[in-house]
Amino acid sequence: MNLPILYIILPSFIAVASLIIRKKELVYRLLLIVLTFALGVGAIFLSLRAGNTGSTLSANEQFIVLGRSLNVTYTDLPLVGMIYLVTAGWLVAAFFYFPHEFFPAFCVIYTAFIIASISIDPFLYSVLIIFLANAIFLPVLSSGFYGHINGRMRFLTFQLLSVFLILLAGWILAGGEIAPVEEDQLFISFILLASGIALWLGVFPFHTWIPLLAEESSFYPLGFMLTLLPVSGILMLMKFLNNFAWLREYSAFFPAMQYLGAVMIFLGGVGAFFQKTTARMAAYVFISGIGMLLCGVGFIPIVSTDLVSAWLIPIMVGFWSISLGMHELVGAAAEQNIECLSGKFAEKPLHALLLVGGLFSVTGFPFTSGFAPNLLLLRTASNSTQILLFFIVGGEIFLAMTCIRVILRLTLRSDKKFELPDKISVDRILIVFAILLNTFQGMFPSVLWKMISNAMSRIFPLI
Amino acid sequence: MVDVLFLILIAVIILSITTLFITDSARVALVFLGILYLCSFLLLMQVWPLGLAAVHLLTGLLTVIIINSFCASLTWKPNTPRIALDILMVVFVGVISFAFAPQLTAYFTESSQNLIIGFFLLAIGLLQAGTAQDAFRVLISLLILSLGFQIIYAPLEGSALVTTLISLIQIVLAWIGSGMVARNKEELQ
Missing domain, CATH: 1.20.120 (Four Helix Bundle (Hemerythrin (Met), subunit A))
Structure with a gap:
């Protein structure tokens, strides 16, 4: 074998x-x-x-x-x-x-x-494989709508550029494995690497491809891609850290990751709250989620890989719930206005709960899988600068307000009566299972988290 | 590299790029893209074994054929201010490349000729991808960007796997990109 x-x-x-x-x-x-x-x-x-x-x-x-x-x-x-x-x-x-x-x-x-x-x-080649995966997945993402392709072209441009920047950064850093790297070389490779990762993960100010792509795609395949893409990006970043001591010891790296992550949480929260279309709103929530993971990387010197591994499950569960909930409640036409959610709670209560549960997970609300990681994030960030804490808390407040806005849309404007279904279909069991898993993980976070955390500490022993 | 060959190559590349951007037909643009691949093949032969350089050339030609099969009939109206901007862009990037690219030899262990041509193609591809409105032009710009990167990266890394992956990326990019461009044009008409 x-x-x-x-x-x-x-x-x-x-x-x-x-x-x-x-x-x-x-x-x-x-x-x-x-x-x-x-x-x-x-x-x-x-x-x-x-x-x-x-x-x-x-x-x-x-x-x-x-x-x-x-x-x-x-x-x-x-x-x-x-x-x-x-x-x-x-x-x-x-x-x-x-x-x-x-x-x-x-x-x-x-x-x-x-x-x-x-x-x-060598793991530097992983960016090439991921670009290949993204490019191959693009037709599935498109789902038959080709009137506007600006988002898809921008996605390809940013991803291609990130491949080149990361490969060049990796080539410079690879020299550091055998001989000390000069200060200016380290600075150049850091800039290349940071820009590459920023383009890849949609970090501010290169986040524009995510909302644009969301407007042109179906929620469901986009959600799948945006679940695995940041995870692979974060894992690669951690491989860089694990393999290159120069990067770990570079004083600007971890603060830069903390601030980038915090700005993404804030930008995602504010962006999600002020959007008129469901696609863009979901996209900004995804941006916030990616920010949480980046913050986790930024706090590695304080809490090791704990924060990253703690956020992995809420991000995966949350993104799945949001994508499926939006797909079922809004439909394939991803450009629809947020008004189309009106009264959907009475029509499809389980899917509405799933969507709200997903949004709350990314926000870090109690009784959802994001609660424990959020507490850890806030506790860690509270020992850092006030500005960082302001961005994180501010972003989470806007995310919470987005959740309330969605709940109001789903419930308040309904003229339909809430009815229990006559028979239980199999797909409803899946939805209930997902909601329960999210709640269970919120109440007993250490069950799955310990397994992932142990695995991460074994894969990346040096960080 | 012999200086005369470098001068011939840079002249052909600049002329090809300019023609590629001011033409009103996809077919003409693709012919000049093919010429760019030929030039890059001659450059890569200086640093790579013939086999690897040939893989690069064949991939380039295959890319041109794939795009041609989807977008051969595309035409667009020439826009005089845009043409002026494109020519200015070529001149501007050309000057910047000749002035600054040789200084990059401090970071990348390769000849300044390779760096000048690679940097020129990379920068012009990036600028065009950023400023072009038309999806076809964005696609061509991405391929030029990729070509520029390959010329810079080739002396640094001569691995067969990287060459294979970059070739695959180029083919997939051409296939997916030109498919999207063709369907976009169909829906807009």
């Missing part, structure tokens, strides 16, 4: 091959759901077995391709498993709500590429 083949190459091949049977929708979708679920559970099971001292595992962790290697180690497996389980969640919901015939296969390919980007050695 070879882990890179099992977790990268095999899923990609199966996903591509499954396109042949895409007309047999049930078989096609079930195959990919079972595949991702089995890979996710299998990865976690293998990592647990590897942790047992008595067990002997003989899987090869390396796969050589064109002189370079893909390395999926037992240490990486919990993270790999979590990513596959998240994809399985998206595929299960797509089974009921998103009938796009290419989406499931491209979802699996995208996930396999993300895993490849995490596992490639």
